[in-house]
Amino acid sequence: MNPGRSSAPGRCPLRLRRRPVPWDRQRPTWRDAKPRIIAEALKRAQTRPSGNWYVLGATREIKPGRPLGRTVAGTEVVAWRDATGRLRAGPGACPHLGAPLKDSPVRCGTLICHWHGLALDGDATAGWEPFPAFDDGVLAWVRLDEAGGEQPLERPVVPERPHHDRHLAAVCTVTGRCEPEDVIANRLDPWHGAWLHPYSFVDLTVAGRPGDDSSDAAPDDDSFAVDVSFKVASRAVVPVRAVFTAPGPRTVLMRITHGEGAGSVVETHATPLGTDGSGRPRTAVIEAVVASSERRGFAVARAAAPVLRPFMQAAAGRLWRDDIAYAERRWALRSTGRFPG
Numbered sequence: 001m002n003p004g005r006s007s008a009p010g011r012c013p014l015r016l017r018r019r020p021v022p023w024d025r026q027r028p029t030w031r032d033a034k035p036r037i038i039a040e041a042l043k044r045a046q047t048r049p050s051g052n053w054y055v056l057g058a059t060r061e062i063k064p065g066r067p068l069g070r071t072v073a074g075t076e077v078v079a080w081r082d083a084t085g086r087l088r089a090g091p092g093a094c095p096h097l098g099a100p101l102k103d104s105p106v107r108c109g110t111l112i113c114h115w116h117g118l119a120l121d122g123d124a125t126a127g128w129e130p131f132p133a134f135d136d137g138v139l140a141w142v143r144l145d146e147a148g149g150e151q152p153l154e155r156p157v158v159p160e161r162p163h164h165d166r167h168l169a170a171v172c173t174v175t176g177r178c179e180p181e182d183v184i185a186n187r188l189d190p191w192h193g194a195w196l197h198p199y200s201f202v203d204l205t206v207a208g209r210p211g212d213d214s215s216d217a218a219p220d221d222d223s224f225a226v227d228v229s230f231k232v233a234s235r236a237v238v239p240v241r242a243v244f245t246a247p248g249p250r251t252v253l254m255r256i257t258h259g260e261g262a263g264s265v266v267e268t269h270a271t272p273l274g275t276d277g278s279g280r281p282r283t284a285v286i287e288a289v290v291a292s293s294e295r296r297g298f299a300v301a302r303a304a305a306p307v308l309r310p311f312m313q314a315a316a317g318r319l320w321r322d323d324i325a326y327a328e329r330r331w332a333l334r335s336t337g338r339f340p341g
Helices: 035-046 180-187 190-196 298-303 305-335
Strands: 053-058 068-072 075-081 087-091 110-112 133-135 139-143 168-176 201-208 224-231 236-248 251-259 265-275 281-291
Touching: 035 180, 035 236, 053 068, 053 075, 053 168, 053 265, 053 281, 068 265, 075 139, 087 133, 168 298, 168 305, 180 236, 180 251, 180 265, 180 281, 180 305, 190 201, 190 224, 190 305, 201 236, 281 305, 298 305
Parallel strands: none
Antiparallel strands: 053 139, 068 075, 075 087, 133 139, 168 281, 201 224, 224 236, 236 251, 251 265, 265 281
């Protein structure tokens, strides 16, 4: 692959690997994946402001007439859409006698407590105070100032995406027993890709990392530039260059900069939920795949979004079955003082 050139829309993006390398014969990456590099990138990411915004879920999860309930950073949250379709959010317990508002119906944009009929239109009512909420068209966010403890921002820091008229988006959610930093550390370790996910990635090379003199890897944004091929069949692959950055303490962004689908992004957001019955932390990985292409046939793919979206979610979910195990193992070692370094 020549990472300096994007695939022309008229050319077939598939390439045939001349000499496929067996999984156990590929070049080891453990010497390159220095714990210090990952730890320092993680530390810098944790200093970047989030403005106390947390990803609540996919935009499509919050449908008119039906509330969504989720515990975020130990705070019970309910979200719904008002009569205009605007996202509303607030405490998930009714201020009257604590009824779970996630189980209450929405009528004409008003959330009505099913215990005693307290009607909530999204404004402060009877001791119920709303949380700031934001819908970016792909993901729904809620701002929890008490949980976040940062200087609040009016809006969340949303990464730049392909224009909504030209993209196909799917959101996958996976929950694990770990903390957000374990998820972010996993994403800031690009060297594990072809080893842990050989069914999806081959021929992976980290072409740039923080501190390198590379246009794709500037130290101020902790970019990792990766040349990798997405596996389609035994020898058929789609080579791309992808750049990983950490724009916030709970977000890692992967952007395809060269090759098929240039401009497409994968946003990985780690939302802390709280603790389980054993006191272990739980984190929701909410990953948005926002695909784009200049190919004419992509319009057909967008039209078939309802059919394609489950396949996109399943592909992301398969990767996260492995990656959440990585994050959970990291937390288990950290929590017992056995983590290397």
